[in-house]
Amino acid sequence: xxxxxxxxxxxxxxxxxxxxxxxxxxxxxxxxxxxxxxxxxxxxxxxxxxxxxxxxxxxxxxxxxxxxxxxxxxxxxxxxxxxxxxxxxxxxxxxxxxxxxxxxxxxxxxxxxxxxxxxxxxxxxxxxxxxxxxxxxxxxxxxxxxxxxxxxxxxxxxxxxxxxxxxxxxxxxxxxxxxxxxxxxxxxxxxxxxxxxxxx
Amino acid sequence: xxxxxxxxxxxxxxxxxxxxxxxxxxxxxxxxxxxxxxxxxxxxxxxxxxxxxxxxxxxxxxxxxxxxxxxxxxxxxxxxxxxxxxxxxxxxxxxxxxxxxxxxxxxxxxxxxxxxxxxxxxxxxxxxxxxxxxxxxxxxxxxxxxxxxxxxxxxxxxxxxxxxxxxxxxxxxxxxxxxxxxxxxxxxxxxxxxxxxxxxxxxxxxxxxxxxxxxxxxxxxxxxxx
Numbered sequence: 001x002x003x004x005x006x007x008x009x010x011x012x013x014x015x016x017x018x019x020x021x022x023x024x025x026x027x028x029x030x031x032x033x034x035x036x037x038x039x040x041x042x043x044x045x046x047x048x049x050x051x052x053x054x055x056x057x058x059x060x061x062x063x064x065x066x067x068x069x070x071x072x073x074x075x076x077x078x079x080x081x082x083x084x085x086x087x088x089x090x091x092x093x094x095x096x097x098x099x100x101x102x103x104x105x106x107x108x109x110x111x112x113x114x115x116x117x118x119x120x121x122x123x124x125x126x127x128x129x130x131x132x133x134x135x136x137x138x139x140x141x142x143x144x145x146x147x148x149x150x151x152x153x154x155x156x157x158x159x160x161x162x163x164x165x166x167x168x169x170x171x172x173x174x175x176x177x178x179x180x181x182x183x184x185x186x187x188x189x190x191x192x193x194x195x196x197x198x199x200x
Numbered sequence: 201x202x203x204x205x206x207x208x209x210x211x212x213x214x215x216x217x218x219x220x221x222x223x224x225x226x227x228x229x230x231x232x233x234x235x236x237x238x239x240x241x242x243x244x245x246x247x248x249x250x251x252x253x254x255x256x257x258x259x260x261x262x263x264x265x266x267x268x269x270x271x272x273x274x275x276x277x278x279x280x281x282x283x284x285x286x287x288x289x290x291x292x293x294x295x296x297x298x299x300x301x302x303x304x305x306x307x308x309x310x311x312x313x314x315x316x317x318x319x320x321x322x323x324x325x326x327x328x329x330x331x332x333x334x335x336x337x338x339x340x341x342x343x344x345x346x347x348x349x350x351x352x353x354x355x356x357x358x359x360x361x362x363x364x365x366x367x368x369x370x371x372x373x374x375x376x377x378x379x380x381x382x383x384x385x386x387x388x389x390x391x392x393x394x395x396x397x398x399x400x401x402x403x404x405x406x407x408x409x410x411x412x413x414x415x416x417x418x419x420x421x422x423x424x425x426x
């Protein structure tokens with residue numbers, strides 16, 4: 001089951017541990033955001049593009065990462081040219097595109113379970129403040145599992161609403177959907193309690 | 201599998217645990233975890249195309265902010281905020297759960313580097329604030345109070361976090377960024393109204409679910425081990 005945005009490959013970028021990629025991404029983008037200059041953005045753009053080429057996924061995949069933000073980047077760029085000149089515009093838009101491409105690269109080269117495992121690992125030090133990493137893992141798994149179930153509930157409620165001739169009523173959709181969702185959660189909670197989740 | 205029979209699926213013993221803030225030690229019980237996970241999934245379902253279309257012309261209105269308001273209102277502060285965190289973690293991990301938009305991808309880490317990232321991160325404190333305020337609602341005229349909670353949490357908090365981050369990422373002056381978001385206010389007003397009406401409807405259809413400070417129902421399932 002490939003639920004996420006992962007694209008398989010065996011490049012160095014694919015094989016790098018998820019935690020390393022996430023930390024590099026966070027530290028890199030934060031540093032770049034704080035020290036935004038034509039110089040740093042150029043270096044970051046070259047590094048990110050090099051990493052993108054190294055994934056071996058091809059130009060179309062790289063393009064697909066930045067395509068969703070092209071429109072807004074053009075608007076921001078035009079605004080910046082008018083506001084503070086072309087150099088500043090290039091820096092702001094360049095940063096935006098580098099950030100989106102770098103983040104997209106991490107997402108497409110790391111399978112969903114590995115990313116979720118990284119979150120669980122990151123929750124480890126929070127044990128001191130009462131966060132149980134095993135429960136974090138359980139919660140994430142339950143949420144992933146519940147997405148198609150609740151989407152199915154939404155479909156059922158939608159059909160019921162149309163059948164009752166209330167096709168446009170938001171209330172006729174949302175109230176039953178929330179109530180059915182809560183009932184589903186009740187049964188899920190009972191099943192978890194029966195399996196001893198509350199016992200430790 | 202998820203089909204609910206209206207006659208045999210009676211919500212009886214469960215309502216009391218929904219109103220409690222969770223286990224006495226402050227930990228999340230199994231039912232809390234289930235509610236949090238399922239509301240994160242509900243947020244995803246509200247982003248599905250076609251499930252919802254608010255009749256506001258010209259302005260792209262996503263029903264997912266409605267999900268944020270509902271999670272805060274129905275689950276309360278702690279569980280509502282955790283549901284938002286759970287949803288955002290799944291989005292960050294690459295699940296395309298966000299409603300389609302012209303300014304960002306539907307999932308993946310790039311969502312959090314886009315210009316509207318602040319509006320998504322703000323969902324966590326927004327759900328918390330809404331939950332806290334709904335928990336403090338007065339016994340009389342709760343609908344007006346729920347509307348107020350949704351305005352403060354769902355609009356004020358979201359903009360207070362979203363607009364400065366948008367200004368910073370886009371390199372815009374704060375006032376200009378603020379002006380650009382005014383177009384969304386009518387949609388927000390509709391969502392506040394819808395959320396309050398739906399919360400009131402859920403309150404009627406499933407009494408005891410929406411957390412309430414003062415009068416929690418007596419536990420009815422004393423025999424059930426928790």
